[in-house]
Amino acid sequence: MPSFQKVYIIMGVxxxxxxxxxxxxxxxxxxxxxxxxxxxxxxxxxxxEAGNPLNDDDRKGWLIKLNALAQEHKSTGAIIACSALKESYRDILLEGMENHLGFIHLEGTFELIKSRLESRKGHFMPLALLQSQFNTLEAPTKAITISISNNPEDMVVEILGQLKRRS
Incomplete structure (x- = not known):
């Protein structure tokens, strides 16, 4: 599979x-x-871990770090998993990236995601913060959006098809 030589942010709650x-x-x-x-x-x-959602100030330094990581891989490509819930967060990630960065939004219902989180072990994100993430989410308008209702392999096939059509 040829590389699309781009950095992709896999985003979502x-x-x-x-x-x-x-x-x-x-x-x-x-x-x-x-x-x-x-x-x-x-x-x-x-x-x-204490059950408190992050605010914009908490996220800013983290997003700047991820932007620096994206810039390091601008010419070779990379995949970065990042919630990127707000447009302003995505703007920080896009700084200096021109057309070398794209977003892939994984989308699902609150009920489906809640059931997944209830069965997940060893992750610092408590279930109680899920609603705050849904409240914060500003769905992207310029992203590949994929439903999480399929199995992961089928989701990747769908993403690859959309990347191919866009390239």
Whole structure:
């Protein structure tokens, strides 16, 4: 599979499968995968573990780090999993990237995502914060949007088809 030599942000609320889809897509496109959660400062993780949603100030430094990561991979491509819930967050991620960055939005119902989170173990994002993520989400208008109701392999096939049509 040829690389599209672009950085793609796999975005959506917690529990949509950003890491799972990101890893599968990165393997298929043969470009690196980065989980944005790994770039959160300790204070952000502690805040979320305590059941408190992050605010814009909490997220700003994290988004700047992810933008720097995207810029490092601008010419070779990468997949980055990041919630990117608001347009203003996506604007930070896009800074200096021109047309080298695209968004893939994983979308699902509150009920489906809640059921996934209830069965997930070992993640710092408590179920109680899911509603705050849905409240914060500003659905992107310039993104590939994929339903999470399919299995991950079918979702990746759908993403690849849409990337091919756009290239």
């Amino acid at each position: 917690s529990g949509t499968g950003k890491s799972t889809i990101g890893k599968l897509l990165s393997n298929t496109l043969e470009i690196p995968f980065f989980d944005g959660d790994d770039f959160h400062p300790k204070e952000n993780i502690e805040k979320m």
